[in-house]
Amino acid sequence: xxxxxxxxxxxxxxxxxxxxxxxxxxxxxxxxxxxxxxxxxxxxxxxxxxxxxxxxxxxxxxxxxxxxxxxxxxxxxxxxxxxxxxxxxxxxxxxxxxxxxxxxxxxxxxxxxxxxxxxxxxxxxxxxxxxxxxxxxxxxxxxxxxxxxxxxxxxxxxxxxxxxxxxxxxxxxxxxxxxxxxxxxxxxxxx
Amino acid sequence: xxxxxxxxxxxxxxxxxxxxxxxxxxxxxxxxxxxxxxxxxxxxxxxxxxxxxxxxxxxxxxxxxxxxxxxxxxxxxxxxxxxxxxxxxxxxxxxxxxxxxxxxxxxxxxxxxxxxxxxxxxxxxxxxxxxxxxxxxxxxxxxxx
Numbered sequence: 001x002x003x004x005x006x007x008x009x010x011x012x013x014x015x016x017x018x019x020x021x022x023x024x025x026x027x028x029x030x031x032x033x034x035x036x037x038x039x040x041x042x043x044x045x046x047x048x049x050x051x052x053x054x055x056x057x058x059x060x061x062x063x064x065x066x067x068x069x070x071x072x073x074x075x076x077x078x079x080x081x082x083x084x085x086x087x088x089x090x091x092x093x094x095x096x097x098x099x100x101x102x103x104x105x106x107x108x109x110x111x112x113x114x115x116x117x118x119x120x121x122x123x124x125x126x127x128x129x130x131x132x133x134x135x136x137x138x139x140x141x142x143x144x145x146x147x148x149x150x151x152x153x154x155x156x157x158x159x160x161x162x163x164x165x166x167x168x169x170x171x172x173x174x175x176x177x178x179x180x181x182x183x184x185x186x187x188x189x190x191x
Numbered sequence: 192x193x194x195x196x197x198x199x200x201x202x203x204x205x206x207x208x209x210x211x212x213x214x215x216x217x218x219x220x221x222x223x224x225x226x227x228x229x230x231x232x233x234x235x236x237x238x239x240x241x242x243x244x245x246x247x248x249x250x251x252x253x254x255x256x257x258x259x260x261x262x263x264x265x266x267x268x269x270x271x272x273x274x275x276x277x278x279x280x281x282x283x284x285x286x287x288x289x290x291x292x293x294x295x296x297x298x299x300x301x302x303x304x305x306x307x308x309x310x311x312x313x314x315x316x317x318x319x320x321x322x323x324x325x326x327x328x329x330x331x332x333x334x335x336x
Contacts, residue, residue, distance in 0.1 A: 027258055031253045031261060032252065036251055049253075053260055056261045127248065145212070167205045177241070
């Protein structure tokens with residue numbers, strides 16, 4: 001495998017050596033990303049905190065024996081957090097008698113005059129009703145801002161399969177959120 | 192490299208309106224099509240509506256308590272040689288230890304088990320504001336470690 005440039009390499013090394021300042025820097029750099037990932041995958045704040053904490057604990061254990069050049073540390077940490085999320089999603093399915101629906105509810109939303117916070121909550125709810133792999137693709141590419149090759153590798157699928165998941169996920173979200181789109185957002189132009 | 196509108200629509204449907212999220216190798220061709228074909232702009236406009244909705248979802252922020260728990264985990268994770276020698280004392284003290292010790296209060300603060308999570312969070316924030324110094328090394332050296 002080709003050597004991968006890793007912006008976290010020095011920091012991981014310092015963490016592994018027991019540098020308290022590096023630990024704090026690592027928390028500042030990675031915790032918000034892991035919390036965001038878990039929150040969007042699980043839709044539950046308490047569970048997301050547990051996953052973020054467990055992922056960071058595994059980072060502490062991994063840091064002293066981290067070998068640079070194989071994968072980016074950030075990608076590895078995403079994989080750890082995603083596995084923890086899927087463990088929890090599986091447990092939910094085992095506990096619940098009614099399985100999470102594969103298709104999101106595309107019926108009309110009841111209130112067209114939503115406030116911004118309510119819009120955000122609706123988006124979060126629609127995201128949580130996506131099939132997990134579509135949600136994962138959107139979370140990785142849109143929210144975590146991973147590149148397509150990195151996201152596909154993380155999901156262990158081809159870039160074409162990633163694009164298919166993204167397209168289906170975005171289409172489903174567009175349908176689910178159609179009623180709030182014109183009122184709920186201000187279009188950003190010129191990107 | 193050129194791009195037709197069908198490919199442009201496919202990529203916008205997958206990655207949204209921000210070309211920075213598109214495959215790197217296709218961005219330039221997409222920009223050229225965008226400049227040449229007004230239909231491409233309409234495609235991006237539609238994708239942008241969903242992007243903006245996605246961005247409206249709340250962005251969770253870690254609490255101080257969560258940060259504290261995670262830093263405490265690091266203290267228990269046997270990181271580095273000096274950590275093993277000094278354990279929680281070195282971790283709790285951090286960069287501010289020496290300065291606080293001069294004021295005669297730090298040692299008690301570090302050792303007491305009664306210190307509340309809020310105070311620890313404040314200590315962490317205070318330490319973060321100081322110039323980073325590995326006090327664990329200094330302590331270990333000073334005591335022959």
